[in-house]
Amino acid sequence: MIQEHTIGRIVDIKENGEAVIHAALPNLNHALDRLYDKVEIILPDGRRISPDQRRKCYAIIKEISDFVNGRHEADDIEETKEIMKWDFLLSRFESQERKLFSLSSVDVTTARNFIDYLIEFCVKNDVPMRISPLEYCEDISKYLYACMVNKKCCICGKPADLHHVQSVGSQGYRDKINHIGLDALPLCRVHHEESHTKGQKDFMETYHLQPVKIDKKIAKIYKLNTKE
Numbered sequence: 001m002i003q004e005h006t007i008g009r010i011v012d013i014k015e016n017g018e019a020v021i022h023a024a025l026p027n028l029n030h031a032l033d034r035l036y037d038k039v040e041i042i043l044p045d046g047r048r049i050s051p052d053q054r055r056k057c058y059a060i061i062k063e064i065s066d067f068v069n070g071r072h073e074a075d076d077i078e079e080t081k082e083i084m085k086w087d088f089l090l091s092r093f094e095s096q097e098r099k100l101f102s103l104s105s106v107d108v109t110t111a112r113n114f115i116d117y118l119i120e121f122c123v124k125n126d127v128p129m130r131i132s133p134l135e136y137c138e139d140i141s142k143y144l145y146a147c148m149v150n151k152k153c154c155i156c157g158k159p160a161d162l163h164h165v166q167s168v169g170s171q172g173y174r175d176k177i178n179h180i181g182l183d184a185l186p187l188c189r190v191h192h193e194e195s196h197t198k199g200q201k202d203f204m205e206t207y208h209l210q211p212v213k214i215d216k217k218i219a220k221i222y223k224l225n226t227k228e
Helices: 028-033 051-069 074-090 108-124 140-149 189-198 200-206 216-221
Strands: 008-013 019-023 161-164 183-187
Touching: 051 074, 051 108, 074 108, 108 140, 140 183, 140 216, 161 189, 183 189, 189 200
Parallel strands: none
Antiparallel strands: 008 019, 161 183
């Protein structure tokens, strides 16, 4: 498919949610020949990265650099940063958005997605972190899901088992029920025990957690029943 791209500007937003956009056509003859009548619109975030987001990015990148290189040199950190940025861009499906960015001026949405990507990378590759990833999360649901599918405790990062948030009865009953849609968390033995000692509600509030809904992927990983 032949596509042309242009930059437009929103000049008005109506009460019904419609936007009026002014954009110059790259080539008027092409527009006439190809009978353009539809456009694809990408809405870039106009906000710039916050100081807190920038701090999170560099803190996680330093952890990755230390893990990969075994040392804490400025050149190693810079190289790791560029590698992670390119890998992040290549992992995205939106080819139009694959533009190299700077952590000094990138938009808030891209920064948020980059932080989530860095955390998921650490979870998948057993990168030790001095501070719990919970402190860095921009989207806690993405982090918890990454921990779930990689069998990592969402609090300390140690090997984890699936912990049902709501009671599902005895082991024999658990083997028979359909687990799809049930709430769960990936917890190591220590934090699993803590959840029972504190009580579910206090435990969730202490660590600012939210349950993950078991889907088919999670059920397959933990060998859970999905049939009625």
